[in-house]
Amino acid sequence: xxxxxxxxxxxxxxxxxxxxxxxxxxxxxxxxxxxxxxxxxxxxxxxxxxxxxxxxxxxxxxxxxxxxxxxxxxxxxxxxxxxxxxxxxxxxxxxxxxxxxxxxxxxxxxxxxxxxxxxxxxxxxxxxxxxxxxxxxxxxxxxxxxxxxxxxxxxxxxxxxxxxxxxxxxxxxxxxxxxxxxxxxxxxxxxxxxxxxxxxxxxxxxxxxxxxxxxxxxxxxxxxxxxxxxxxxxxxxxxxxxxxxxxxxxxxxxxxxxxxxxxxxxxxxxxxxxxxxxxxxxxxxxxxxxxxxxxxxxxxxxxxxxxxxxxxxxxxxxxxxxxxxxxxxxxxxxxxxxxxxxxxxxxxxxxxxxxxxxxxxxx
Numbered sequence: 001x002x003x004x005x006x007x008x009x010x011x012x013x014x015x016x017x018x019x020x021x022x023x024x025x026x027x028x029x030x031x032x033x034x035x036x037x038x039x040x041x042x043x044x045x046x047x048x049x050x051x052x053x054x055x056x057x058x059x060x061x062x063x064x065x066x067x068x069x070x071x072x073x074x075x076x077x078x079x080x081x082x083x084x085x086x087x088x089x090x091x092x093x094x095x096x097x098x099x100x101x102x103x104x105x106x107x108x109x110x111x112x113x114x115x116x117x118x119x120x121x122x123x124x125x126x127x128x129x130x131x132x133x134x135x136x137x138x139x140x141x142x143x144x145x146x147x148x149x150x151x152x153x154x155x156x157x158x159x160x161x162x163x164x165x166x167x168x169x170x171x172x173x174x175x176x177x178x179x180x181x182x183x184x185x186x187x188x189x190x191x192x193x194x195x196x197x198x199x200x201x202x203x204x205x206x207x208x209x210x211x212x213x214x215x216x217x218x219x220x221x222x223x224x225x226x227x228x229x230x231x232x233x234x235x236x237x238x239x240x241x242x243x244x245x246x247x248x249x250x251x252x253x254x255x256x257x258x259x260x261x262x263x264x265x266x267x268x269x270x271x272x273x274x275x276x277x278x279x280x281x282x283x284x285x286x287x288x289x290x291x292x293x294x295x296x297x298x299x300x301x302x303x304x305x306x307x308x309x310x311x312x313x314x315x316x317x318x319x320x321x322x323x324x325x326x327x328x329x330x331x332x333x334x335x336x337x338x339x340x341x342x343x344x345x346x347x348x349x350x351x352x353x354x355x356x357x358x359x360x361x362x363x
Contacts, residue, residue: 302333
């Protein structure tokens with residue numbers, strides 16, 4: 001071989017198909033530089049999604065491929081993540097201090113959407129992102145209990161609120177402002193106004209991803225979110241049973257109609273594993289989430305088992321990702337977090353702050 005060239009390394013690296021981006025890193029433009037110094041090769045990889053739990057595996061795979069190239073003595077693989085803002089609905093301004101908003105929705109209640117939301121947010125934080133969680137369920141706020149917080153948010157100026165911090169997450173919920181057993185007897189316009197205030201009157205700090213835990217259905221709150229709140233993408237939570245899938249499809253179609261990209265489907269309670277004998281049973285049916293994803297040309301982001309620990313951990317204010325960070329459930333949530341944000345990283349970026357403002361003056 002006459003001389004080692006960059007294209008030889010690129011060709012070798014193309015053999016690795018990233019499981020989250022579902023393409024090679026050269027095509028995904030994640031290979032930022034390849035430096036060759038004699039037989040030493042240094043590759044700089046910059047991912048568009050947080051992936052601290054995956055970096056070592058990725059580096060090892062790329063190192064093996066690079067060092068298999070004739071003429072390479074050793075390869076150093078440097079991996080980092082750079083999270084940018086992505087495009088939102090037309091006519092909606094991005095939210096100050098927040099790069100991306102991901103809405104977590106379901107067509108019906110009882111599918112574990114709130115539990116999924118908090119664990120997804122915590123998983124993103126564990127992967128290295130700065131994350132916020134907004135509880136948009138005004139009638140039934142559950143995030144304060146799941147995050148183990150029963151305090152009121154501070155206000156430094158009497159007009160805006162400081163986000164409540166728990167397990168490294170910035171969060172806001174109407175549940176922080178009222179007693180836990182106080183019912184919200186409000187009509188639709190009051191609910192939507194409250195949602196907007198919770199979102200826009202909170203001093204969010206340099207957030208990479210905000211997870212919005214939506215109430216079930218496709219009513220006023222969802223419509224407000226679609227029309228007034230800058231959403232980069234949506235995730236649909238369902239269980240495999242037909243009645244849940246029927247309603248989940250309505251939620252998916254709603255986001256499509258308002259031009260919010262659906263990043264994928266999370267199938268919750270997909271299988272029950274008996275804690276006594278280990279017997280596996282598909283209590284709510286089998287394969288519904290995958291079928292729904294395929295029919296609507298979106299990703300199945302992951303499937304979660306019906307596991308008593310998920311419910312127990314959420315109820316006691318210490319969700320699974322922080323209660324057992326090395327456990328199988330936490331790993332599934334972290335896999336889902338990587339897939340979700342990898343899907344978002346392939347969407348259009350937001351360039352609104354790149355363009356100068358044009359001002360017309362009378363002279």
